Amino acid sequence: MIKFDWQYTGDSPIYVRTFMRQQGISRTLLKQIKFSGGKICVDGIPVRVTYKMRANQRLEVTLPPEIPSDHLQVSNTSLEILYEDDHFLVVNKPAEVASVPSHIYADDSMVNRVKGYLIRTHAASQVTHIVTRLDRETSGIVIFAKHHFAHTVLDTQLKQHSLKKTYFCVVSGVVKQQHDVIDAPIGREPGSFIKRMVRQDGKSAQTEYWVAKRMAQSTLLRVRLHTGRTHQIRVHLASIGHPLVGDFLYGQQTNPWIHRQALHCASVSFYNPFAQRQITCYAPMPDDFATLIERENSI
Known part of the structure; x- marks a missing residue:
């Protein structure tokens, strides 16, 4: 069983359910705890979510089995x-x-x-x-x-939007803008279950990019998403005339150095409330991506 406990340090009494929500427990999870085998105790005694906690009391929550x-x-x-x-x-x-x-x-x-x-x-x-x-x-x-x-x-x-993801990609052509934000709604392309496109009745989408390296026939970009739409980076960059190298769906899969879309999620950063610290992780560029940059830079 997975358990968590917190001490209430406030001055005024507080409902258990309110205190649980303050710790990040959603309404859905709260229902599962109540009705699917979890436990809620204050100072070791089982209580209802309508119980009012007082200062220095400790709440213990046991998650239901998954x-x-x-x-x-x-x-x-x-x-x-x-x-x-x-x-x-x-x-x-x-x-x-x-x-x-x-x-x-x-x-x-x-x-x-x-x-x-x-x-x-x-x-x-x-x-x-x-x-x-x-x-x-x-x-x-x-x-x-x-x-x-x-x-x-x-x-x-x-x-x-506090969980941050940074991507690197190689796009066709030389991107002139050093930095820009593409703000264009994205929706399904008519007649396709998979493909997306920029369309006025689509969902709001924002993609920010910075030029990391310009090469003779392509550009290495650092990209940050401000929304999470399907194929967002691929659609947005294709919409400004710079599809990802190797992208068969939105560009051409003709590059001899990479046989997939040249897109790599290089870092993520999120807050870990259980450890009370920010976690940042990095993933090195894979060999085919690094080879593509080396070869494109040598043209």
Whole structure:
């Protein structure tokens, strides 16, 4: 069982449910704790969420047990772990590996690999909670939470845009603007289930970029997302005439040095409330990405 405890240091009495919400426990998780086998105690005594805590009382919350899916296949392929504690697991995803299983990639996505890792390490919860995802061809950092509460914490940070992700990409052509923000709504392209496009009735999307290196026929960009739309970087950069090198969907897959879209999630930064500190992780550029920059720079 996974447990958390906090001491209330306020002056005025406070409802348990209010104090729990202040600690980051969502309404959904609160319901699960109440009705699915969790426990709520104050100074060791079980209480209802309407109980009023007084100064210096201690709240203990036990999360309900999480039941792993029998339908999720286990992969024992090793992981490149960038950060791990009792609450979070940050890994470096190779290109060509899907983030989540599908009917095409059912057995060896990152979710399958993390499930195998949680089982091998006898984790307190063996349910996989993926927080951030990458397209199959995109390399770099993917974050997993080790329990529902940790997932709730990071999901809130994503919605508040306080979880920061930085990407590097190589785009076709020489980008003239040293720095810019692309602010253009994104929606589905008519007739396609997969492809997106900039369209006025789409969802708001903002992508900020800085030129890191100009080469003869391409440009290395550092990119930060301010929203999280599907294919956002790929769509936005294609919309200004600079599609990603190797991107078959929004550009051309004709570069001899890389056989996928040249996009890499290089760093993430988030606040870990359980350790009360900021966590920043970095993933080195993979070999094909580094080779592409070297070759393009030598033209």
